[in-house]
Amino acid sequence: MTWPEDDARHREVLAALRAWAREIDAVPYPPGLDIDALMARHFESRHEEPVMELVVTTTAAVSVLAVGGELDLTGSRRLRSRLTEEIGLAPRALVLDLTGAAHCSARGLAVLLEATGDARAAGVPFAIVGCVPVVRRAIDALGLGDALQLHATTADAVEWLDLLDRLKTLR
Template sequence: MTLSSEFVPRPQRRWVYSPAASFTVTRTAETSVIIAVGDLDLTVTGDLAALLGQEVGLRPRALVLDASAVSFCAARGVTVLLDAVADAEVAGVPFAVVGRQQALLRPITVLGLEQVLPLHHSAADAVAWLALLPQLTDLNAC
């Protein structure tokens, strides 16, 4: 007995595309804050890299990426964050990342990047830390 393909049940596809992440930029006289929401996967990491590069190019007094609503971070997302840290340092722009959830914390701690890419609990904590950076740099110069 042979079965014809017309009698084989086919799975119903109910997949609906939705953007993996969205980004919002808020600028004040003191700080530019980029808020990322959703999944930082390969479909959006290029957009994030471009946005971070654009903000660094504007040379704000401080730049904060608030990733506290990020639910997934691909390896490329971590690379984008590391590139942003380097670009911001070269441009003289203090940069910090907010987000202590597993999506960010796990890859950063597994790779031992806590010193290069410290994660803060809130935007207020990040801004306070950035305000201390010049004082810490002065102490290290002595």
């Protein structure tokens, strides 16, 4: 909204704004307060969305999908998509390495369960390794340990998956 220069209401509003600005300027800042540093710190603390890193390492025996970052809503979507892709490639075995996971939301846990079911349905042996304490606590609190094949290390999981493969050939 614009007012003509000679409008009485416009002059009243400007006078009120000037008076208010003088009152604010009259308020003393605490000694040693650096407004510029405070503002810089505020804007530095506003970070971008957390980045999730997914790295796949494939050998003849196993594909390992390593997760780095947060398994929040956004990260869980990316992980779900990548797990679906990897399971679709039908590797001899698939290991999900959560060593680099910093956080796991409820959606992240749902993705772990869904991937376990999808891998089973596709006939792809699947194991999860490196559950950091924050992820392990969530799994234990919900009683999901029996539904997920959890192992301490990738070597343990590969050994277990190899044993499964040998048992299949005996049938």
